[in-house]
Amino acid sequence: MTHADVTPNAPTDQQPTIGLIGMGAMGKMYAKYLSAAGWKKIHVCDLPEMYESLRATYENTPGISVFPDGHGVSRTSDLIIYSVEAESINKVVAQFGPSTKVGAIVAGQTSVKAPERAAFEQHLPGDVHIVSCHSMHGPTVPTKGQPLALIKHRASDEALKMVENIFRPFQSRYVYMSYEEHDELTANTQAVTHAAFLSMGTAWASASSYPWEHGYYVGGIETVKVNIMLRIFSNKWHVYAGLAILNPSARMQIKQYAQSTTDIFKLMLAADEHGLRKRMYEARDAVFGDAKGPVRRPILLSEGILDQFSLGKKGPHANSNSNRPIANSHLSLLAMVDCWARLGHNPFKHLELAATPIFRMWFGVAEYLFRSEGRLDGAIQAALYDVSHRYDDVEFVVASRGWSQCVSFGNFEWYRSRFQETAMFFESRFEEAGRVGSEMLKVIMDSSTEVADGTCAD
Ligand SMILES: NC(=O)C1=CN([C@@H]2O[C@H](COP(=O)(O)OP(=O)(O)OC[C@H]3O[C@@H](n4cnc5c(N)ncnc54)[C@H](OP(=O)(O)O)[C@@H]3O)[C@@H](O)[C@H]2O)C=CC1
Numbered sequence: 336m337t338h339a340d341v342t343p344n345a346p347t348d349q350q351p352t353i354g355l356i357g358m359g360a361m362g363k364m365y366a367k368y369l370s371a372a373g374w375k376k377i378h379v380c381d382l383p384e385m386y387e388s389l390r391a392t393y394e395n396t397p398g399i400s401v402f403p404d405g406h407g408v409s410r411t412s413d414l415i416i417y418s419v420e421a422e423s424i425n426k427v428v429a430q431f432g433p434s435t436k437v438g439a440i441v442a443g444q445t446s447v448k449a450p451e452r453a454a455f456e457q458h459l460p461g462d463v464h465i466v467s468c469h470s471m472h473g474p475t476v477p478t479k480g481q482p483l484a485l486i487k488h489r490a491s492d493e494a495l496k497m498v499e500n501i502f503r504p505f506q507s508r509y510v511y512m513s514y515e516e517h518d519e520l521t522a523n524t525q526a527v528t529h530a531a532f533l534s535m536g537t538a539w540a541s542a543s544s545y546p547w548e549h550g551y552y553v554g555g556i557e558t559v560k561v562n563i564m565l566r567i568f569s570n571k572w573h574v575y576a577g578l579a580i581l582n583p584s585a586r587m588q589i590k591q592y593a594q595s596t597t598d599i600f601k602l603m604l605a606a607d608e609h610g611l612r613k614r615m616y617e618a619r620d621a622v623f624g625d626a627k628g629p630v631r632r633p634i635l636l637s638e639g640i641l642d643q644f645s646l647g648k649k650g651p652h653a654n655s656n657s658n659r660p661i662a663n664s665h666l667s668l669l670a671m672v673d674c675w676a677r678l679g680h681n682p683f684k685h686l687e688l689a690a691t692p693i694f695r696m697w698f699g700v701a702e703y704l705f706r707s708e709g710r711l712d713g714a715i716q717a718a719l720y721d722v723s724h725r726y727d728d729v730e731f732v733v734a735s736r737g738w739s740q741c742v743s744f745g746n747f748e749w750y751r752s753r754f755q756e757t758a759m760f761f762e763s764r765f766e767e768a769g770r771v772g773s774e775m776l777k778v779i780m781d782s783s784t785e786v787a788d789g790t791c792a793d
């Protein structure tokens with residue numbers, strides 16, 4: 336038996352040593368699952384100043400040994416996973432890569448692979464394998480059933496098999512791709528989706544308005560917008576900055592999103608009903624045309640389900656007769672589908688391949704809106720003639736252009752301050768939103784996995 340075939344039940348001396356460099360949210364998640372599965376030799380480190388506190392954290396966790404830095408981890412491990420900031424990957428691999436054990440396998444968890452690939456190619460010795468990875472979900476989402484990208488870049492089949500076996504306890508769904516395919520896919524799914532939610536947050540913060548307080552955003556689709564926005568702003572800024580700024584494909588997609596937002600807003604201001612309807616119907620047909628997707632149950636079951644996860648109470652602005660939220664232009668969603676159409680994307684393909692939970696939700700609400708003529712026409716009418724959301728819409732246009740410029744300039748400091756300023760505004764609700772958001776993702780993910788007749792429920 337070789338390391339490649341071994342399971343966590345094997346005697347300790349026959350098990351591979353698994354190294355984790357970077358013990359932030361993702362490193363800790365991997366340590367937790369791998370140790371719980373019974374892998375008995377897990378060597379971890381963070382920055383040297385974290386050594387003592389990491390030792391204290393793991394002193395009673397079976398299988399985990401803490402090292403002062405990445406040299407010890409690299410020299411002793413058969414599989415080394417770098418889970419550090421994308422912006423730092425080059426520096427960290429330059430430091431510890433040369434210490435990699437002969438014949439070991441090296442992986443990275445970074446959400447954007449272009450810098451990781453360059454760092455590995457430049458700094459790793461020629462006698463080590465590169466099989467990279469990316470768990471396509473945040474650290475608090477259970478790994479079971481989620482896509483886990485595996486990138487066999489410079490490696491033997493045996494090395495890939497060993498990585499598959501080590502990660503098996505995650506019960507994730509392996510998706511095989513190249514480094515380039517990874518970055519193209521995540522630009523299409525993650526980067527542009529985040530642009531929409533970052534813009535919502537910045538727009539609401541710029542208007543100094545908590546969306547759950549004024550009654551417009553407390554039901555149905557609005558619940559998804561608010562909960563996911565809060566989830567993103569409660570995560571680390573560098574995760575979003577890295578995957579947008581360092582992904583060569585992301586800039587253009589985010590720019591198109593801002594352009595779609597602006598174009599639609601101009602049609603709204605001009606009350607150009609014919610122009611807006613034509614553009615939205617064309618976008619809908621391009622993205623949701625019948626031939627596009629497999630027949631399956633749509634992602635959202637009902638507004639009733641979503642309403643359970645609302646952070647606010649229906650207030651005076653909610654339409655109390657029908658108990659449904661008031662009409663909204665849904666500018667962020669009109670722009671999303673328009674953007675997918677103009678970029679020639681087929682989000683069904685992305686869903687099948689490797690969608691993150693947030694993309695899945697976002698696609699779900701877009702589908703919910705666009706696959707119902709009544710709902711889409713309601714949004715178009717509201718966009719053209721109901722001015723109650725205009726204040727939010729104008730803030731949204733400005734915010735989406737701001738995020739696009741920020742990503743285009745590639746300035747991490749600017750990104751950090753934009754992100755943190757908005758995050759500060761919403762901070763008091765992060766804890767509750769994390770809990771409610773996780774529950775919402777779980778219920779909706781569970782409801783979206785079965786194949787059914789493809790019709791959209793009310
Ligand atoms: N969070 C998420 O939702 C997901 C993140 N990812 C990706 O995973 C990677 C890690 O993300 P995440 O865990 O969230 O980020 P964190 O900031 O929580 O963790 C990164 C850790 O690496 C540490 N680190 C930095 N330099 C070194 C070094 N030289 N030696 C050892 N440790 C070092 C950091 O220390 P310090 O903080 O002091 O810099 C930090 O503790 C990123 O590339 C991210 O894009 C992938 C999937 C999901």
Ligand SMILES: O=C(O)C(=O)Cc1ccc(O)cc1
Pocket residue numbers: 445446470471472473525567574691692693694
């Ligand atoms: O689901 C999302 O898009 C998230 O925001 C969480 C996330 C962030 C970074 C990743 O590399 C993967 C998942």
